[in-house]
Amino acid sequence: MSFDVTPQSMSFAEPLPLRSGSAIADYALAYETYGTLNADRSNAVLVCHALNASHHVAGQYAGQPKSQGWWDNMIGPGKPLDTDRFFVIGINNLGSCFGSTGPMHTNPATGRPWGADFPVVTVEDWVDAQARLLDALGIGTLAAVMGGSLGGMQALSWTLQYPERVRHAAVIASAPNLNAENIAFNEVARRAIVTDPDFHGGHFYDHGVVPKRGLTIARMIGHITYLSDDVMNTKFGRQLREGLQVRYTTQEVEFQIESYLRHQGDKFSEYFDANTYLLITRALDYFDPAAAYGGSLRAAFERATAKFLLVSFTTDWRFSPARSRELVKALLDNRRSVSYAEIDAPHGHDAFLLDDTRYMGVVRAWFDGIAKELA
C-alpha cells in the first residue's frame, strides 16, 4: 500500500545564475513533500532524481492506483527512508519535462517555446535551484540528501556547494564523473535525436512534430546500459518472440530482447522531451568536481563535511563499483565518515531502483542512525 501525495509548484522571480554564464528568471519548480517537518526543522531529506525521473519520488496520486513514485519501494511510512520520521522533498530539476520550467515552456524573450535555446544547466545549477526552494520552505540544514545515478551526483555536489547545509549524504550507484565510454553512449543517443529530421534544430514544437525516432533509439541505448549482461541473458537470452523457428527477417522482430527494447523505446518517445534529453545527458557529461582541483578527488572533497553512505552494485557497468570506491578513497583520505556497501546484485545499474534485502537493509540502518541523532 502506498500513500496519497499531491504535487506542488513554486515560482521564482529572481534570476538564477548558471555555470554557463547565462541565467534564468521567472522559473518554476515542481516538487512534492512527504511526512512532517519537525519543530526544529532538522528532519528534512532531499531526494534527487536521475535522467528519467521527477519530483514524484514516492506515494501515489489520489484515485490513480498505478501512479507510484519512482522510489516508492524505498521511501514512505515504515520504509527504509521512513516518512513517519523524516520530511522528504523531491524536486523536478530545471530543464526537465515533468513540471518544472523546461524547453517546452515559453521563452519570455521570444514568446515561443525555449526548445534548444533553453540554457544549458549543470548539476551545480540544479543544486543551487534546490537550495533556493529549501530556503523558501524554511529549511536551512538537511538531515540528508540522497540520490542514485545522476541523483547521486547531485547529492555529492550538495556536500561540496553547501557543506554546512548537509549533515548526511547517500550516494547510490553513482560516480565522481562520467568516463569516456559513458560520454560515448550519451553522445550516440544525442546524435540519434539531433539528426532526426523531426528535431528541427530543437524547435520541433513549432512544427507540431516530435523526434520520436531519435528518442526511441536514445532510450534503447540507455536501456542496454542500465541492464547487466547477466540479467539480459536470464530474462531474454536468445528466446525468439514467435515459437521456435526463426522467420529470416532483417526488419521484423525475431528475438524477445528486440521486442522488449522496441517497446521501451516507443513508450519513452511518447512522453519524454527531446531537448530535456540533451540537457540532462550533458549535465551528466559535465559533472566533474575534481576538474577544478587538477583531477584530485581528494582535494575536491576536502570541503565536504557530511557523513556519507555510498552504495554500488557488482554488475553495474554504467557506474561500476570501482567508481564508488574512488569516492570512498577520496573521502577516507580526508578522514570523513563513510559507510560503503557493494551489493552483489545481478541487475546492473537498474539495481538501485529494485528491491534487494541487503541494499534496503543498509539504507534503513543508515537512516535509523540519522533518526537517532535527531531524537
Next chain:
Amino acid sequence: MSFDVTPQSMSFAEPLPLRSGSAIADYALAYETYGTLNADRSNAVLVCHALNASHHVAGQYAGQPKSQGWWDNMIGPGKPLDTDRFFVIGINNLGSCFGSTGPMHTNPATGRPWGADFPVVTVEDWVDAQARLLDALGIGTLAAVMGGSLGGMQALSWTLQYPERVRHAAVIASAPNLNAENIAFNEVARRAIVTDPDFHGGHFYDHGVVPKRGLTIARMIGHITYLSDDVMNTKFGRQLREGLQVRYTTQEVEFQIESYLRHQGDKFSEYFDANTYLLITRALDYFDPAAAYGGSLRAAFERATAKFLLVSFTTDWRFSPARSRELVKALLDNRRSVSYAEIDAPHGHDAFLLDDTRYMGVVRAWFDGIAKELA
C-alpha cells in the same frame, strides 16, 4: 612493406539454396588469393571476414600505397600466416557491399536493385558459397580456415558443415552465438537505419539517397562495443576538443571521444551499404550451431574433426574470453585437439586486428606447426 594483389571475381549460375528456404542464382563472389597453391593442393588457407571487411585481406593494390588489406599485419610473406608457405584465399561474403553480389545489385526479377528484398543470408550460407568457390579453384581440403569475430563464426561453421574439408581452424575473438546484449546492440543499430526516413523501406537506391544518419548511429554504437573501457579512457578520457574550458553546448562537440565517434560514423556512412548492415548483423544474430542440439555445444561439435586454435582478449566485452572458453570446453569434451590463448590486451574486441607480440607469436607458431605437417 606490403605486396601487390589483384581482386578477382567468380560468377555462379547454379542457384545457391539458402537456410531461409530461398535461393540465389547468377551471383558473383569477389575474392583474392595470395601465395601459391602447392602441387598436391594441400596448403590452402581460407580467411573469413567480419562485418566491415572484405576479400581484401592482405597486400595492397598496385600504385595505391594506402590500400593495405584489413589483416595485412597478420598475413603476407614472412608474416604469421606466411604467404611464402600458404596459399591464402579471401572471399567477400554474399550480401556484402565490396564486390560480391549484394543488395545494391540488380534483382533479375525486377530489373531494379535488390535493396531490402535481397535474401537473408546466414553464416552457413556463406560457408556453402565459399565451398563452391573453393571447388572451382580445385581446392578440396583446406589446410586451415581462419577468422576473427563473425569471421570466427564462419571458421567454426566450416568445421561443422564440411568437417572432412578442414584440417585446422583458427577462431579468434569469436563466440558460439550472440548473447542478448550483443543482439540488443545490433537491434538498436538496425532500428537507427530502418527508421531513417532516407531508408525508404530498404529501397533508397531508387530515391537517390542513402540513410546516412542511421548508418552513422549504427557505426557509433558498433565502435563503442569494439573498444574497451580502458582503451577509451586512455585514448580519450574526458579530454575536451577545444582547450580546457567547456563551451556549454548540447549539440556541438565538447569531448574528444565525441569527435572521434562522429568521425568514425560519418566515414562509415559514406561507403557502407545500409541493407548489407542489416543482413550481416542478422547473420550474426542467427548463428547458433548448438540450437539444433538442444543448446548443447558439446553435441554440436561432435562432428568437428579439425584441430583448433582459439584466441580471446581479456578486455573484449563484445566476445568475451568466457565465450571462447565455452567453445574450448565443448571441443575438449569431444577430445578434440585445441590450443587456446587468452591474450591480456587492453584494446577490447579491436585487439584481434592489432599487433600484439604474444598474439602474433601464437598464430605464427600454430601455422608453423601446420607448415611442418605439410612438409
